[in-house]
Amino acid sequence: xxxxxxxxxxxxxxxxxxxxxxxxxxxxxxxxxxxxxxxxxxxxxxxxxxxxxxxxxxxxxxxxxxxxxxxxxxxxxxxxxxxxxxxxxxxxxxxxxxxxxxxxxxxxxxxxxxxxxxxxxxxxxxxxxxxxxxxxxxxxxxxxxxxxxxxxxxxxxxxxxxxxxxxxxxxxxxxxxxxxxxxxxxxxxxxxxxxxxxxxxxxxxxxxxxxxxxxxxxxxxxxxxxxxxxxxxxxxxxxxxxxxxxxxxxxxxxxxxxxxxxxxxxxxxxxxxxxxxxxxxxxxxxxxxxxxxxxxxxxxxxxxxxxxxxxxxxxxxxxxxxxxxxxxxxxxxxxxxxxxxxxxxxxxxxxxxxxxxxxxxxxxxxxxxxxxxxxxxxxxxxxxxxxxxxxxxxxxxxxxxxxxxxxxxxxxxxxxxxxxxxxxxxxxxxxxxxxxxxxxxxx
Amino acid sequence: xxxxxxxxxxxxxxxxxxxxxxxxxxxxxxxxxxxxxxxxxxxxxxxxxxxxxxxxxxxxxxxxxxxxxxxxxxxxxxxxxxxxxxxxxxxxxxxxxxxxxxxxxxxxxxxxxxxxxxxxxxxxxxxxxxxxxxxxxxxxxxxxxxxxxxxxxxxxxxxxxxxxxxxxxxxxxxxxxxxxxxxxxxxxxxxxxxxxxxxxxxxxxxxxxxxxxxxxxxxxxxxxxxxxxxxxxxxxxxxxxxxxxxxxxxxxxxxxxxxxxxxxxxxxxxxxxxxxxxxxxxxxxxxxxxxxxxxxxx
Numbered sequence: 001x002x003x004x005x006x007x008x009x010x011x012x013x014x015x016x017x018x019x020x021x022x023x024x025x026x027x028x029x030x031x032x033x034x035x036x037x038x039x040x041x042x043x044x045x046x047x048x049x050x051x052x053x054x055x056x057x058x059x060x061x062x063x064x065x066x067x068x069x070x071x072x073x074x075x076x077x078x079x080x081x082x083x084x085x086x087x088x089x090x091x092x093x094x095x096x097x098x099x100x101x102x103x104x105x106x107x108x109x110x111x112x113x114x115x116x117x118x119x120x121x122x123x124x125x126x127x128x129x130x131x132x133x134x135x136x137x138x139x140x141x142x143x144x145x146x147x148x149x150x151x152x153x154x155x156x157x158x159x160x161x162x163x164x165x166x167x168x169x170x171x172x173x174x175x176x177x178x179x180x181x182x183x184x185x186x187x188x189x190x191x192x193x194x195x196x197x198x199x200x201x202x203x204x205x206x207x208x209x210x211x212x213x214x215x216x217x218x219x220x221x222x223x224x225x226x227x228x229x230x231x232x233x234x235x236x237x238x239x240x241x242x243x244x245x246x247x248x249x250x251x252x253x254x255x256x257x258x259x260x261x262x263x264x265x266x267x268x269x270x271x272x273x274x275x276x277x278x279x280x281x282x283x284x285x286x287x288x289x290x291x292x293x294x295x296x297x298x299x300x301x302x303x304x305x306x307x308x309x310x311x312x313x314x315x316x317x318x319x320x321x322x323x324x325x326x327x328x329x330x331x332x333x334x335x336x337x338x339x340x341x342x343x344x345x346x347x348x349x350x351x352x353x354x355x356x357x358x359x360x361x362x363x364x365x366x367x368x369x370x371x372x373x374x375x376x377x378x379x380x381x382x383x384x385x386x387x388x389x390x391x392x393x394x395x396x397x398x399x400x401x402x403x404x405x406x407x408x409x410x411x412x413x414x415x416x417x418x419x420x421x422x423x424x425x426x427x428x429x430x431x432x433x434x435x436x437x438x439x440x441x442x443x
Numbered sequence: 444x445x446x447x448x449x450x451x452x453x454x455x456x457x458x459x460x461x462x463x464x465x466x467x468x469x470x471x472x473x474x475x476x477x478x479x480x481x482x483x484x485x486x487x488x489x490x491x492x493x494x495x496x497x498x499x500x501x502x503x504x505x506x507x508x509x510x511x512x513x514x515x516x517x518x519x520x521x522x523x524x525x526x527x528x529x530x531x532x533x534x535x536x537x538x539x540x541x542x543x544x545x546x547x548x549x550x551x552x553x554x555x556x557x558x559x560x561x562x563x564x565x566x567x568x569x570x571x572x573x574x575x576x577x578x579x580x581x582x583x584x585x586x587x588x589x590x591x592x593x594x595x596x597x598x599x600x601x602x603x604x605x606x607x608x609x610x611x612x613x614x615x616x617x618x619x620x621x622x623x624x625x626x627x628x629x630x631x632x633x634x635x636x637x638x639x640x641x642x643x644x645x646x647x648x649x650x651x652x653x654x655x656x657x658x659x660x661x662x663x664x665x666x667x668x669x670x671x672x673x674x675x676x677x678x679x680x681x682x683x684x685x686x687x688x689x690x691x692x693x694x695x696x697x698x699x700x701x702x703x704x705x706x707x708x709x710x711x712x713x714x715x716x717x718x719x720x721x722x723x724x725x726x727x728x729x730x731x732x733x734x735x736x737x738x739x740x741x
Binding site for chain 2: 036038040206208212213216219220235248265269308
């Protein structure tokens with residue numbers, strides 16, 4: 001049956017793409033550079049499934065955002081940069097584009113100049129270049145909730161909380177096992193900085209892409225006898241790390257995964273070797289949150305659910321997609337409050353993102369209490385001070401094992417500004433002011 | 444060097460050798476097809492993925508382990524004969540490059556078909572083999588890796604016996620030596636090729652199960668061909684013994700290089716070190732350590 005359901009989905013997707021040019025004036029359009037086949041399809045189907053499920057919920061339950069229907073179409077990228085750019089070029093002429101959400105560091109990098117010229121927001125939730133947090137230099141890029149430096153700070157703060165405080169980190173030995181890619185290397189300097197600040201010993205060990213063989217790295221780790229290993233992995237690297245750690249006798253409950261090592265797809269293949277493994281997240285998993293239950297009742301009840309395998313509802317990637325949907329929709333809603341209940345331009349939606357403030361009370365009103373904490377985006381802070389929490393795998397499901405933890409934003413901000421200002425100088429970019437940010441292109 | 448350092452070297456070496464056996468498992472599939480048809484089958488990795496995904500999907504649907512294994516093997520037999528009928532036979536007498544490109548295309552088709560039929564979800568695979576390490580003289584050894592090595596050894600012994608002591612094995616060797624001469628004496632080339640692709644499918648199934656238990660059954664399984672290629676260059680494309688020895692050399696040397704050279708050059712070197720080593724061997728012995736030397740009159 002899977003074969004025919006794939007065929008049906010492919011036909012629907014094709015029809016959507018063909019028909020996508022006919023977006024009506026009352027529609028706000030989301031072009032989706034999704035990946036449903038290829039090496040990272042499991043993450044892609046979960047994330048884009050959750051995103052589409054939320055957009056569907058808004059359309060079915062509310063009739064859109066203040067009467068403006070949400071529309072979308074998908075282009076398959078297989079997580080490949082050139083295909084991502086090709087899909088961008090193909091879909092960018094559609095009217096009413098709200099924002100791009102590629103969920104790919106490589107594709108996002110390739111799009112920065114293009115979306116800046118087109119004046120349309122690029123959302124890189126939980127990933128992307130750290131310095132795009134600085135909205136003074138990157139007006140259209142939004143690494144919402146968590147940039148890589150904040151993630152690093154959150155992980156170190158969590159380890160400190162386990163040890164009894166930041167002062168207890170002194171003399172501890174931490175190994176960072178990172179993916180051999182620009183994504184994996186992004187946090188090397190910030191771990192070094194935090195190591196110097198808090199006095200812990202640090203080793204950073206690279207795993208060559210794709211990471212399906214890690215004997216040498218874990219032998220080195222065994223020799224170092226670290227107190228903790230931080231796993232900054234992606235794809236197959238994660239279960240292999242957990243399996244190899246078991247082979248080398250390293251306890252899973254002393255391995256802390258980063259935000260792209262925190263899904264069911266990372267632990268299920270590792271079997272028992274993953275029991276006790278802990279990972280950072282910006283959004284909790286599970287179905288108990290009202291918004292997820294509404295999606296089950298309203299969207300899946302209406303036969304419009306995007307996930308083929310319903311057991312994946314509430315999984316890490318699915319819930320991340322839902323949270324991403326909430327943030328996108330609320331940015332549109334906020335922008336509508338200023339510019340009117342109509343189809344907005346990309347620059348107007350950018351303004352909406354720059355005023356995206358969802359406090360815990362608003363998050364609760366949206367049915368997402370405890371699903372994620374809050375966000376507070378401003379014209380110059382495009383991350384929005386997202387809080388993190390930690391979840392532990394018990395062999396069957398993730399369980400939250402910490403409170404919401406705040407990264408050390410004050411420590412990180414000067415480093416981010418230094419990097420973004422260097423980028424601005426290199427590219428000849430004028431640094432924006434608050435007044436510049438309030439000037440909006442409305443046609 | 445302290446006793447502890449010495450033990451560590453031995454541990455890295457043993458770990459590398461056991462990893463090398465896993466590379467050999469994939470390489471053997473290449474060798475089987477290259478030996479009899481002169482085709483470098485780039486689709487071997489996709490066949491590993493297809494076999495493993497089929498097997499685990501059947502098991503997850505409640506079909507018993509042994510029956511799933513049998514059905515998957517039957518599927519691989521069908522796949523082997525289909526490839527022979529639809530790809531190899533129409534391209535007979537074409538250049539090696541044409542055949543290589545055909546298998547490259549085939550690789551994408553099999554990968555796509557695997558995901559189309561069984562979906563894209565990642566699966567765990569528990570073969571019931573305990574993977575907790577045991578200690579021998581201060582060295583941790585993985586019981587799973589040891590068993591994988593034993594399975595690989597058994598498979599090599601079985602294939603060698605098959606090649607040397609059966610009529611069909613004799614036919615394989617005749618085809619490998621000279622296709623035209625084999626045809627002239629009445630050997631049915633299509634049937635032999637179909638059988639060889641089936642044997643490669645069986646190797647893919649075994650490799651898929653063992654690698655799948657390590658990585659999980661997911662798309663990345665098809666990328667293990669990248670580990671087999673330097674093994675083939677080093678050992679020779681047409682030697683099963685070469686695939687084993689090549690795997691051991693590559694496995695051991697890349698681990699030693701990663702641990703002892705890696706820190707001086709920023710780490711993460713094992714991915715390319717194996718290829719660098721294979722390149723050196725290629726310069727000295729173009730047909731690999733155990734490959735058949737060929738001479739052509741020009």
